[in-house]
Amino acid sequence: MVDSRSWDWETGEKHVSLKSWKNKYRWVEEPYASPDGETVAAIVNVDEGEFTVCVNGESWGETVFDKIWHLRFSPDGRLTALVSEMGEWTMAVDGAAWEKKFGYIWEPRFSTDGANIVAAVQQDMRYAMVLNGKPWEQTYANMTYFAMSPDGRHTAGAVQVEDVDSGEIHKFQKGSFTAALDGVPWDMRFVNVWNLALSPDGGHMAAEVRLNLYDYTIAVDGVPWESRYATVWEPTFNPVTGTVVAPVREKGMWRLAENGKILWDRRFVQIWHQMFSQDGSRLAAIVAPKYGRWTVAVDGEPWPATFSQLVTDATFSPDGQRIAALAKDEETFRVVVDGSPWSDAWDMAWKPVFSPDGKDVAAKVEKKGHYTYTVNNRVWSRSCDAAWEPVFSPEGTHLMLRTIEAGDYVRRVVPVSSFTG
Numbered sequence: 001m002v003d004s005r006s007w008d009w010e011t012g013e014k015h016v017s018l019k020s021w022k023n024k025y026r027w028v029e030e031p032y033a034s035p036d037g038e039t040v041a042a043i044v045n046v047d048e049g050e051f052t053v054c055v056n057g058e059s060w061g062e063t064v065f066d067k068i069w070h071l072r073f074s075p076d077g078r079l080t081a082l083v084s085e086m087g088e089w090t091m092a093v094d095g096a097a098w099e100k101k102f103g104y105i106w107e108p109r110f111s112t113d114g115a116n117i118v119a120a121v122q123q124d125m126r127y128a129m130v131l132n133g134k135p136w137e138q139t140y141a142n143m144t145y146f147a148m149s150p151d152g153r154h155t156a157g158a159v160q161v162e163d164v165d166s167g168e169i170h171k172f173q174k175g176s177f178t179a180a181l182d183g184v185p186w187d188m189r190f191v192n193v194w195n196l197a198l199s200p201d202g203g204h205m206a207a208e209v210r211l212n213l214y215d216y217t218i219a220v221d222g223v224p225w226e227s228r229y230a231t232v233w234e235p236t237f238n239p240v241t242g243t244v245v246a247p248v249r250e251k252g253m254w255r256l257a258e259n260g261k262i263l264w265d266r267r268f269v270q271i272w273h274q275m276f277s278q279d280g281s282r283l284a285a286i287v288a289p290k291y292g293r294w295t296v297a298v299d300g301e302p303w304p305a306t307f308s309q310l311v312t313d314a315t316f317s318p319d320g321q322r323i324a325a326l327a328k329d330e331e332t333f334r335v336v337v338d339g340s341p342w343s344d345a346w347d348m349a350w351k352p353v354f355s356p357d358g359k360d361v362a363a364k365v366e367k368k369g370h371y372t373y374t375v376n377n378r379v380w381s382r383s384c385d386a387a388w389e390p391v392f393s394p395e396g397t398h399l400m401l402r403t404i405e406a407g408d409y410v411r412r413v414v415p416v417s418s419f420t421g
Helices: 019-024 169-174
Strands: 012-017 040-047 050-055 067-073 079-085 088-093 104-110 117-123 126-131 142-148 155-160 177-181 192-198 205-210 216-220 244-250 253-258 270-276 283-290 293-298 310-316 323-329 332-337 361-367 370-375 398-405 408-415
Touching: 019 040, 040 067, 050 067, 050 079, 067 104, 079 104, 088 104, 088 117, 104 142, 117 142, 126 142, 126 155, 142 192, 155 192, 177 192, 177 205, 205 244, 216 244, 244 270, 253 270, 253 283, 270 310, 283 310, 293 310, 293 323, 323 361, 332 361, 370 398
Parallel strands: none
Antiparallel strands: 012 408, 040 050, 067 079, 079 088, 104 117, 117 126, 142 155, 155 177, 192 205, 205 216, 244 253, 270 283, 283 293, 310 323, 323 332, 361 370, 398 408
């Protein structure tokens, strides 16, 4: 994780005016704020077929590209974008393009500390992953479903290793897909390979696989579980023990399995998006106890409160003792903490954020096109044109709120206590 102790956590405001940008450039695209809140940037057009990035009012040096797409800050504050030069695509970091160019590049991802950047690439109709500008040595005719280890040092993809014409059904049924870790494919072939997961150290890989027309299971390091299922969902590694957990469907119902053995006795209409606490001691998942009703189950026990539309963005507190999620019910979203929905309903809400000690919860929310924050079930008094996710200080005593208000980007640091009076 990025160390935010050196950031400015003094209570107060900093403003960057965005109004002048529209006069300076032909057009200005959506702005993005840096993790520390000190920088705001946007893709801008300077002339026909000439794009650059405006950072706190200044252009990205002399650098101009044919096209720029997917502007994002890495967790460590570097500004990245996918860029095109003379019809070739690559990644630019703080204005400097990677030396290696590709026919196309997409799906950029960052390690948790921001030190490593990976993406999927295509060159001459061959596919691979690229890490910090260096692509896999081996390329493939097709590649879908990507994964990255938390430290970003290892990458994976579901790849096609046998050429199959659309009419060659017999070849398809024999298996033409597998998974590749750091470009090296498993020996075993499958009819299909879907979502992948890497162990925390990046040394092991699990994937959803289809064995034949009817049987599905999870494969770990190329070896399928002995158990077969009607279907399966994305696997997850326990961050401490290294075991693999995945939702599996048996006899029309879903259960959670670990290393091919049933883990939770309880059956559900649906189970997915399972997650472990940081110490691996607790396991939660989004579940449907009955048709059309959604909630979160913790260690196999569902919350009493259920919701009609969906539950998403569930997250453990750092100490693993609490869980927050978003629930959509009757066309509106609510923040739900430890099974209890907060009072206010929203047109949209974003993933809740816990303070380092797990005592406080904050979330970005929106209603009728206006954005604000809700903290500990209390709504911030301001309404904004745009907002980014809230960030707690290392001690958990303050919140950084990044917004756009009346044409200005505003970085604020406010005490958490101001929401609890």
